[in-house]
Amino acid sequence: MTSSIQFKILSTSSNTNARRGRLITPHGTIDTPVFMPVGTQATVKTLSPFELREMGAGIILSNTYHLHLRPGEDLVDEAGGLHQFMRWPGAVLTDSGGFQVFSLAKLRKITDEGVTFRSHIDGSPRFFSPETVMEIENKLGADIIMAFDECPPYPATREYIETSLKRTLAWAKRCKASHQRSDQQALFGIVQGGMYADLRREAALSLVDLDFPGYAIGGLSVGEPKPMMNEVLADVVCHLPVDKPRYLMGVGSPDDLFEGVERGVDMFDCVLPTRIARNGTVMTSRGKVVLKNAQYSRDFGPLDENCDCQVCKVYTRAYLRHLLKAGEVLGIRLTSYHNVYFLLDMMKKIRKSIEEDRFLAFKREFYESYGFASNDSE
Amino acid sequence: MTSSIQFKILSTSSNTNARRGRLITPHGTIDTPVFMPVGTQATVKTLSPFELREMGAGIILSNTYHLHLRPGEDLVDEAGGLHQFMRWPGAVLTDSGGFQVFSLAKLRKITDEGVTFRSHIDGSPRFFSPETVMEIENKLGADIIMAFDECPPYPATREYIETSLKRTLAWAKRCKASHQRSDQQALFGIVQGGMYADLRREAALSLVDLDFPGYAIGGLSVGEPKPMMNEVLADVVCHLPVDKPRYLMGVGSPDDLFEGVERGVDMFDCVLPTRIARNGTVMTSRGKVVLKNAQYSRDFGPLDENCDCQVCKVYTRAYLRHLLKAGEVLGIRLTSYHNVYFLLDMMKKIRKSIEEDRFLAFKREFYESYGFASNDSE
Numbered sequence: 001m002t003s004s005i006q007f008k009i010l011s012t013s014s015n016t017n018a019r020r021g022r023l024i025t026p027h028g029t030i031d032t033p034v035f036m037p038v039g040t041q042a043t044v045k046t047l048s049p050f051e052l053r054e055m056g057a058g059i060i061l062s063n064t065y066h067l068h069l070r071p072g073e074d075l076v077d078e079a080g081g082l083h084q085f086m087r088w089p090g091a092v093l094t095d096s097g098g099f100q101v102f103s104l105a106k107l108r109k110i111t112d113e114g115v116t117f118r119s120h121i122d123g124s125p126r127f128f129s130p131e132t133v134m135e136i137e138n139k140l141g142a143d144i145i146m147a148f149d150e151c152p153p154y155p156a157t158r159e160y161i162e163t164s165l166k167r168t169l170a171w172a173k174r175c176k177a178s179h180q181r182s183d184q185q186a187l188f189g190i191v192q193g194g195m196y197a198d199l200r201r202e203a204a205l206s207l208v209d210l211d212f213p214g215y216a217i218g219g220l221s222v223g224e225p226k227p228m229m230n231e232v233l234a235d236v237v238c239h240l241p242v243d244k245p246r247y248l249m250g251v252g253s254p255d256d257l258f259e260g261v262e263r264g265v266d267m268f269d270c271v272l273p274t275r276i277a278r279n280g281t282v283m284t285s286r287g288k289v290v291l292k293n294a295q296y297s298r299d300f301g302p303l304d305e306n307c308d309c310q311v312c313k314v315y316t317r318a319y320l321r322h323l324l325k326a327g328e329v330l331g332i333r334l335t336s337y338h339n340v341y342f343l344l345d346m347m348k349k350i351r352k353s354i355e356e357d358r359f360l361a362f363k364r365e366f367y368e369s370y371g372f373a374s375n376d377s378e
Numbered sequence: 379m380t381s382s383i384q385f386k387i388l389s390t391s392s393n394t395n396a397r398r399g400r401l402i403t404p405h406g407t408i409d410t411p412v413f414m415p416v417g418t419q420a421t422v423k424t425l426s427p428f429e430l431r432e433m434g435a436g437i438i439l440s441n442t443y444h445l446h447l448r449p450g451e452d453l454v455d456e457a458g459g460l461h462q463f464m465r466w467p468g469a470v471l472t473d474s475g476g477f478q479v480f481s482l483a484k485l486r487k488i489t490d491e492g493v494t495f496r497s498h499i500d501g502s503p504r505f506f507s508p509e510t511v512m513e514i515e516n517k518l519g520a521d522i523i524m525a526f527d528e529c530p531p532y533p534a535t536r537e538y539i540e541t542s543l544k545r546t547l548a549w550a551k552r553c554k555a556s557h558q559r560s561d562q563q564a565l566f567g568i569v570q571g572g573m574y575a576d577l578r579r580e581a582a583l584s585l586v587d588l589d590f591p592g593y594a595i596g597g598l599s600v601g602e603p604k605p606m607m608n609e610v611l612a613d614v615v616c617h618l619p620v621d622k623p624r625y626l627m628g629v630g631s632p633d634d635l636f637e638g639v640e641r642g643v644d645m646f647d648c649v650l651p652t653r654i655a656r657n658g659t660v661m662t663s664r665g666k667v668v669l670k671n672a673q674y675s676r677d678f679g680p681l682d683e684n685c686d687c688q689v690c691k692v693y694t695r696a697y698l699r700h701l702l703k704a705g706e707v708l709g710i711r712l713t714s715y716h717n718v719y720f721l722l723d724m725m726k727k728i729r730k731s732i733e734e735d736r737f738l739a740f741k742r743e744f745y746e747s748y749g750f751a752s753n754d755s756e
Contacts, residue, residue, distance in 0.1 A: 037662060042700065046707040071675070071700045079696060087692050297449070300457060314465050318457060322420065322449045329424040329707055 001214040005144065005186040007032075007245045007266075013359045017237060017264030020354040023059075023245055024320040025143040027083060027091040030058040030246065031351055032266040035252060035343045036093060038274065042076070042086045043068050045274045046329070046336045049088040054340040055309065056348065057138055059143070061269040064136055065100035068126075069119050072240045073139035081141030093269070094142040096133050096175075098149040098190070099218070099250070112167055127288065130174035138181050146216060149190040160196035168192045169206045176210055188214040188247060195228055197235045204239035215240050216247040217265070221256065230259050237264040247291035254283065254346060255372050258363050261350055273339035278332045280324045283342045287371040289319045291335065309341035383522065383564040385410075385623045385644075391737045395615060395642030398732040401623055402436075403521040404562055405461060408436040409643040411732075412624065413630060413725045414471060415718050416652065419444050420464045423652045424707070424714045427466040432622065433687065433719040434726065437469035437521070437587040439647040442514055443478035445499050446504075451517035459519030471647070472520040474511050474553075476568070477526040477596070477628065488528065490545055509550035516559050524594060525553040527568040532601045539572035546570045547584045554588055566592040567624060573606055575613045578704070582617035592624040593618050594642070608637050615642040632661065632724060633750050636741050639728055651717035656710045658702045659722045665749040669699045669713070678713040687719035 006024040013019065021032040037044045037052060040063045044052055052060065059325040062082060067073060079085035082092050101108060105117035105126075114129025149168045152161055172189045179187045189207035193199035207215060217236050222231045233248065240246055245266045251257070252270020260268060273283070280291040284304035290295070291303075299317040311320075311334045323331030346366070353362035367373075384402040391397065399410040415422045415430060418441045422430055429439065440460060445451060449622035457463035460470050479486060483495035483504075492507025511526040527546040530539055550567045557565045558669075567585035571577035585593060595614050598607045611626065618624055623644045629635070630648020638646060651661070658669040667674070677695040689698075689712045702707030724744070731740035745751075 041704045041706055042697070043706050043708045046711075048708060048711070066704075070704055073694075075676060075696065075700075078676060079694065083698075085694075085697055087697070141410065249714070298453060298456060316457065316463075318449075319463055319465070322453075322463075324446075326419045326448055328419055328421050329710065330421045330426060332707065333424075333426070333711070 003186055004182065004184050005213055005245075007214070007243065009243070011355050011357075014357055016262045016359055017234075018261045018354050018359045019264060019266070019351075020351050021245070021266055023266070025059070025091040025186075027089065027143050028058055030091060033257075033261045033347060034059060034114055034267055035257065035347045036061045036267060036269040037340050037344075038063075038269055038271045039086070039088075040271070042082060043069070044340070045278070047274075047340065048332045049086060051337060052340070053089065054345050055337065057090060057275060057340070059093060059094065060088065061093045062135065062140070062142065063097070063100060064140065064146075065096045065097035065104065067094075067140060068097065068136050069121050073136045077139040077141070083141065086276055092142040093144040094137050094140050094146065094248070096146040096190075097128055098146075099151045101128055102151050102153075110167075112170065113295055114148075122378065128172040131178045134175050134178045134180070138179070138185065141181075142143050142185060142290035144186050144188060145179075146213065147172045147187060147189050147212075149192055151222070152192065153218050154195065154219075158194075158196060158199075161192075161196055161199055165193050165199055165203055169203065172207055172210060174268070176212070186213040188212055188216050190216045190218040190249070191236055191240075192219045194219060195224060195232055197232070200232060200236045201239050204236055208239070208241060212244070214245040214247060216249050218249045221250065221251045226256070226259075229256075230263065233260065233265070234263045252343065254343070254370060255367070257343070257347065258350070258366065260360070261354075262363070273343050275335045278322075278337045280331075280335065282335050282338055285369050288315075291317060291324055296321045303335075303338050304342070307338065307342065307345070309338050309345070311335075311338040311341075327339040381564055382560065382562050383591055383623075385592070385621065389733050389735075392734050392735055394640045394737055395612075396639045396728075396732050396737045397642060397644070398729050399644055401644070403437070403469040403564075405467065405521050406436055408469060409625075409729055411635075411725060411728060412437060412637045412645055413635065413721045414439045414645060414647040415722075416441075416649045417464070417466075418446070418648055418649070420460060422714075422718065423445075424711045425652075425718065427464060427728045429715060429739045430718070431467065433715070435468060435718070438466065438469060439471045439473065439602070440477070440518070440520065441478060442472045442511065442518065442524075443475035443482065445472075445518060446475065446514050447499050451514045455517040456518070460565050461519065467519070469522070470520040470631070471522040472515050472518050472524065473555060473627070474515065474524040474526040474568075475506055476524075477508055477529045480529050480531075484600070485585070488545075490548065492526075508549040509556045511558045512553050512558070516557070516563065519559075520563060522564050522566060522592065523557075525565060525567050525590075527570055527596055529597050529600070530570065530572055532573065534572055535747040536572075536574060536577075539574055539577055543571050543577055543581055547581060550585055551588060554590070566590055566594050568594040568627070569597040569614055569618075570597045572597060573602060573610055575610070577608060578614045579617050582614055590622070592623040592625060594627050596627045599629045600624065604634070604637075607634075608641065611638065611643070612641045630721065632721070632748060633745070635721070635725065636728070636744065639732075640741070651721050652714045655713035655717045658699075658709075658713060660713050660716055663747050667695075669695060669702055681713075681716050682720070685716065685720065687716050687723075687725070689713075689716040689719075
């Protein structure tokens, strides 16, 4: 069957698995590798769709778990789907709620059938199964939807991971079978398997057998050391088809993005830029800046002198610090804007570096300027 | 001496004191009657300067008391003044902190010299006198600055008001004497006198003797019945010179704006539009809408079908309600935007109605549509 998305590799990189691609969705064409800002509750926190567009975002992520609880998928469906509901003209990806059910919800009970849990908002009892989640995601109407999976904790025993993975793979099959809108929504499978290379391999091969239009790598960045994450990631990617998009879920610090791209990942999402912005931390070409520190009180320069965003063009660190100290919403709006822009712009530069086949050189320059320790993968 | 502002009456209205004017400031020309959005802490809550400009704001108010406490007038001065600090290209008016000292600060002690109080932020001891307030306002650098006054409570005995007024008038003289930047900042006197017509008259005449470039009416909308406020207002305006701008402080509900304009007021400010927006209440051509009410959960129409603002052009009530219920910042951004736009647009229509000499007819139409009871002043 023809997929609702198309993916094309435009260029690759010497000595790494980095690749420059293009993902065509019903709501626009996305240049990859891409960072997807997170709009958990049908809004990327503090920002408007117009601002996201202005800063070059092409695809955002939204959370099935949260939207199911509030305002409910039926209301979103009535509004004409998520794009129409939030007035976002670009593409949307919804996760499956798997991660949230295991991290946010209370009193969960897992069986092969699905997960019973209580809403973290009002304690109401809920049930998620592959079938119910597909129904919800179909109603939300995102361009890319994720299979319902179990996201196991770290650390976990091999036995636990084996049982969990078996279930996740069975659920992937059921998701595929119950997905009703594959003409408009591309369903991605999620590779789990904890930190066990052979289980990850098994997961990848089983999912590839099911022939999804894209593959996600889940259960990473859950507390394991970074070198371990990078190793698992490199192993998994080997077993995924070259011609399909690869999505590393929940990952988004600058170094994780570089390491992921280097290993062949095409898509990323993370709440990091907006979350740290609300605490007054901004990413700059010279590393993180904690704006509340007293040293910035009379700093009349921009957040980042090398940044072209609307915030860096206009406002000073001293003013932004004042807004944050005073608890003013404009402060977190502007730091959120800058941080999301920073990652989108970094990805743009990464894409260019792949096109020009100087990805590793660009990575080295970026790490030096940002202040990351040089790492063993170079 | 030549004033740093110029005021010109362009047209007047039959059967009312409403007037259409133009106020020229060092940061732009303001059409009056005008509503000034309030940017207490050097930001109109949730909104950017760009958005304020986009919706047609020409002048905003900022609070001397708050800015003195945080970030401090010296820092604002170092930044190049308030306009430069907050990147606002339009005009700014700073109040004198009089009202805040009496409403927010703790443990105040009033003498003829000034007011000793404790910061509501950190409890630190502070002293405001006419001279210190002028120094602070000179450093903040607003286009229009206010004399330091005592804002008496309502109700208050005649004796209390007499003593307080005497002090306020002496302070007005001292403010004028210590104001250092009258070439760039216009100092307005503030008419107090409680609800006593003769004291208000005395206050107005004494201030007019001092020849200020503009006059404010303070101590209204402090809890007295609206008919009483309107009566005092009408009396005071009689004693103010026709050729100088008149500013009714802290007033800003739609009906208060109409009643003020009708009695000859040129300038208004109020936190109302942004404050009620944060509680999810919006003003529309058909009256107030409390968005959190369940009846709007599936309302896919705009906030106000007769509004041209960027929010009404784009978003639905159902989406805005979802954002507010979910505690998302974008929700209060968008309701704040709409409410400020609504009042600015209403004032624009009021100005047009004066030009066309149909102010009372426009007022009647507006009240009918908004759902205000017809009032005795017509």
